[in-house]
Amino acid sequence: MVGPDGIVHDPTAVSPKGLVEFFKNPFSVREKTIAEASESKTFCLENSGSSVYSLKKQHDYYYQVQCQMYCCDVEWCDFIVCTEKDIHIERIYRDVMWWKEQIPKLKDFYFGALHPELASPRQGIGCIREPEVATITYIN
Numbered sequence: 001m002v003g004p005d006g007i008v009h010d011p012t013a014v015s016p017k018g019l020v021e022f023f024k025n026p027f028s029v030r031e032k033t034i035a036e037a038s039e040s041k042t043f044c045l046e047n048s049g050s051s052v053y054s055l056k057k058q059h060d061y062y063y064q065v066q067c068q069m070y071c072c073d074v075e076w077c078d079f080i081v082c083t084e085k086d087i088h089i090e091r092i093y094r095d096v097m098w099w100k101e102q103i104p105k106l107k108d109f110y111f112g113a114l115h116p117e118l119a120s121p122r123q124g125i126g127c128i129r130e131p132e133v134a135t136i137t138y139i140n
Contacts (some may be wrong), residue, residue: 004068008078018091019077021065025079033086045081045088053088055079057098067101071093 004019023044029037037043038053044061045053055062065077074094081088 004072004077007074007096008050018074019068019072020067020080021061021068021077022080022082024082026083029085032083034081034083034088036088037083041076043123054090055092057095062092065092065099066095070099118134 005022006020007015008018008020010018021100026037026043029040029043034045034053035047035051038045041063042056044059045110046056048054055065061079065079069075069077069092076094079092
């Protein structure tokens with residue numbers, strides 16, 4: 001499991017406790033500026049206009065940061081990416097709408113794939129079973 005790089009305190013923030021996540025010198029763009037790196041489709045940042053860069057919401061790092069904030073019960077994370085030539089610092093906030101989309105998917109995965117495997121392990125197969133194609137009813 002991957003945890004945040006640190007817990008930080010910002011006395012000027014509404015919620016002063018947050019996280020920091022630092023991605024140092026991604027190998028494929030280590031000798032580029034953030035502007036140059038953002039031209040790559042696989043880089044985590046995109047140009048949002050007027051040389052403003054932001055973390056792509058479909059990138060793995062966005063999912064990672066959102067999950068870390070949820071698990072640590074904080075409202076923001078300072079996301080930092082640096083290359084040998086440049087640095088990007090962005091405050092990412094907990095995305096409530098993103099979580100509303102993810103929770104049903106996580107429940108389906110847990111109850112459709114992980115829970116059955118925990119309840120009745122298939123010896124020697126070595127992987128989680130595929131979720132059943134069925135409607136799952138939750139009792140709250």
